[in-house]
Amino acid sequence: MSTHPHQSLIDRLHTPISVITAYDYPTARLCDEAGIQMILVGDSLGMVVAGCPDTTSVTIEQMIYHTQIVRRGINQAVLVSDLPIHTYDTPEAALENGRRLIEAGADAVKLEGGIEQVEKIRTLTEANIPFCGHLGMLPQSVHEEGGYHKKGKTLMEADRLIASAQALEAAGAFAIVLESVVSDVARIITASVRNPTIGIGSGVHCDGQVRVLHDVIGAFPWFVPPFAKIHGDVSGTIRTALDGYLSEIAAMEEKRMNS
Numbered sequence: 001m002s003t004h005p006h007q008s009l010i011d012r013l014h015t016p017i018s019v020i021t022a023y024d025y026p027t028a029r030l031c032d033e034a035g036i037q038m039i040l041v042g043d044s045l046g047m048v049v050a051g052c053p054d055t056t057s058v059t060i061e062q063m064i065y066h067t068q069i070v071r072r073g074i075n076q077a078v079l080v081s082d083l084p085i086h087t088y089d090t091p092e093a094a095l096e097n098g099r100r101l102i103e104a105g106a107d108a109v110k111l112e113g114g115i116e117q118v119e120k121i122r123t124l125t126e127a128n129i130p131f132c133g134h135l136g137m138l139p140q141s142v143h144e145e146g147g148y149h150k151k152g153k154t155l156m157e158a159d160r161l162i163a164s165a166q167a168l169e170a171a172g173a174f175a176i177v178l179e180s181v182v183s184d185v186a187r188i189i190t191a192s193v194r195n196p197t198i199g200i201g202s203g204v205h206c207d208g209q210v211r212v213l214h215d216v217i218g219a220f221p222w223f224v225p226p227f228a229k230i231h232g233d234v235s236g237t238i239r240t241a242l243d244g245y246l247s248e249i250a251a252m253e254e255k256r257m258n259s
């Protein structure tokens with residue numbers, strides 16, 4: 001059995017693989033210190049950092065900046081950065097923008113799509129740029145899709161997902177994110193590829209899980225996807241701290257008036 005070109009990256013991951021997004025130095029450092037195995041600078045930053053309705057306005061310059069600041073916070077974890085929409089329309093663009101993310105500090109890059117992306121992935125692999133796949137619900141296609149939908153519900157869709165996962169692996173993907181894939185289909189995909197699958201909204205059968213940091217820590221109270229379990233109340237903590245600060249200022253003002 002031949003070894004994967006990016007076996008050293010795969011060797012840094014062990015089941016169950018823990019992946020979370022981070023977009024800045026302090027949260028990246030906290031995730032790394034907590035022992036998270038892989039940190040994703042996701043283009044979800046368009047929503048949870050920039051307040052846009054989806055990921056389709058994120059630029060490569062934004063991804064480079066966030067990759068650079070996240071890199072500073074990481075000691076152990078594998079750092080993967082997203083290639084945003086329209087930065088990999090051709091193999092040449094994928095290569096150029098992939099290189100820019102690696103220069104910014106990423107260990108690997110991720111782009112969305114299956115069989116139709118194979119030529120781009122081969123180009124990245126041949127240039128020694130480690131690549132993570134992303135199948136299922138593809139947030140960058142949300143407008144064409146008319147919303148966020150579960151994938152793999154029909155036999156045809158399930159077959160295409162399985163064939164895509166195998167094609168991504170053959171083209172050099174070291175791991176594959178499965179987003180909003182029917183749990184049983186995610187199980188079949190996981191059994192049909194050698195490299196790890198990382199699920200989000202795809203059930204328990206993947207080799208690991210990825211979540212958006214803000215969902216996990218309760219830092220984006222205005223929207224939480226139905227599959228995300230909230231483990232903290234960061235927005236509550238911020239609100240309490242800000243109330244405390246406002247009270248402090250009010251008390252100072254009272255003192256000033258009485259002095």
Ligand code: KIV
Pocket residue numbers: 021040041042043044045082177179200210211212
């Ligand atoms: O951008 C992102 O955060 C992602 C995850 C949802 C997998 O791609």
